[in-house]
Amino acid sequence: MAKVKYYYDADTLSYRKIAVKKSAYLKKTVFGIFAVFLIAFIGFILFSQFIMSPNERALKRENEHLKLNYELLSKRIEENAEILAQIQERDDNIYRTYFEANPIPEEQRKAGFGGVNRYKHLDGYDNSKMITKITKDVDVLSKQMVVQSKSLDEIVALAKEKEEMLASIPAIQPVKNEDLKRMASGYGMRIHPILKYRKMHKGMDFTAPVGTPIYATGNGTVIRAQRSSSFGNVVYIDHGYGYKTIYAHMSKIKTRKGKKVKRGDLIGYVGNTGLSAAAHLHYEVHKNDRPVNPIYFYYGDLSPEEFKAMQKAADIEGQSYD
Known part of the structure; x- marks a missing residue:
């Protein structure tokens, strides 16, 4: 039950009942309903930040899984790059030296990519920086592997020629x-x-x-x-x-x-x-x-x-x- 409010009337020296207008009552009611909806909406927004739907949770798990795979892939690329660097060093300092071939120029081994931004299509994503780095590392490693593969093909050809040469040069007595x-x-x-x-x-x-x-x-x-x-x-x-x-x-x-x-x-x-x-x-x-x-x-x-x-x-x- 609503409380009845009074005011003191100095003219009659008595307390008189305060009459509430219908328009004020309606305005108060509408404001209350609006406040309730506003609080509910804010509460929903805040609640949704902590409580996700099943689809949102699945997407989040998938994103975390992809991010983990990218990190593992990046590590494997670094490991393969180290192995390739060791092969390149042996190629220049052992194989090519033995077969009297010039080493592969450093600028040819450093397989860079110039010109336009070939990775622009990867911009605009949450993990664009990580994805771009891995893609670039894969491209560089792939090109270095092509250079090294051609070098090894040349070494194989030189080895066959060397073997043929060693078999051809006179090396025994003509009479036992x-x-x-x-x-x-x-x-x-x-x-x-x-x-x-x-x-x-x-x-x-x-x-x-x-x-x-x-x-x-x-x-x-x-x-x-x-x-x-x-x-x-x-x-x-x-x-x-x-x-x-x-x-x-x-x-x-x-x-x-x-x-x-x-x-x-x-x-x-x-x-x-x-x-x-x-x-x-x-x-x-x-x-x-x-x-x-x-x-x-x-x-x-x-x-x-x-x-x-x-x-x-x-x-x-x-x-x-x-």
């Missing part, structure tokens, strides 16, 4: 040690056995019985296999990479011009043909069409002790066999 009588004459100025004057002996003479097998000292192609007036039955092999070898005074040739040979293949037999004083093999090594001392090309056959003994015998000046 057990078949030799001795190394009769070395590289250098020697007295010719028939002409009887000192002349340059461009190879090494190995004495062995007639018919002793002679072997190719490296992979190559036979470019000459015939008889000559001075070398008798002779074989020339082109090994590539500037190397050629000559095998002279054979009793019999067991190969032909144009044939591909491997190191250790039989190409003929020791003889005494041409300008020769006794049965032996005259063997020469040429590099870029200039004769070089063959003694430095037996590393595939000789022990250090055997090499020293052969070097000592080769240094003795005397009469050559051809």
Whole structure:
């Protein structure tokens, strides 16, 4: 029940009842209803900040899960970048050094992206900064991997070429040690056995019985296999990479011009043909069409002790066999 209010009337010296107008009452009622709705609305807004709907909770969990995955992805990108950096270091300082190739320029490895903002479409999201960074890191890592992949392809090609080169360079004796009588004459100025004057002996003479097998000292192609007036039955092999070898005074040739040979293949037999004083093999090594001392090309056959003994015998000046 509403309280009745009074006021003191000085004219009548009495208390009179206050009459409430209907318009004031209506205004008060409307204001009260408005206040109730306003409080309810504010309460709903505040309440919604703390209490979410099932869909909102699901979206929030999904966002947190995506953010966690992005953080894990960023960490894995950093780990892979460290591994790639180690591969790049080995590539420049070991692989490319070994195969005598220039290192990849640093500016080529640092795979940057210039020009327009290629990540502008990622702006405007709650986590745009994080997403842009990860996307850029992935792009840079991908480009660096392409550069490194091409470098490794080049290394593989160089390795195959190196393997072929090592197989082609003369590296063994043309006559086996057990078949030799001795190394009769070395590289250098020697007295010719028939002409009887000192002349340059461009190879090494190995004495062995007639018919002793002679072997190719490296992979190559036979470019000459015939008889000559001075070398008798002779074989020339082109090994590539500037190397050629000559095998002279054979009793019999067991190969032909144009044939591909491997190191250790039989190409003929020791003889005494041409300008020769006794049965032996005259063997020469040429590099870029200039004769070089063959003694430095037996590393595939000789022990250090055997090499020293052969070097000592080769240094003795005397009469050559051809």
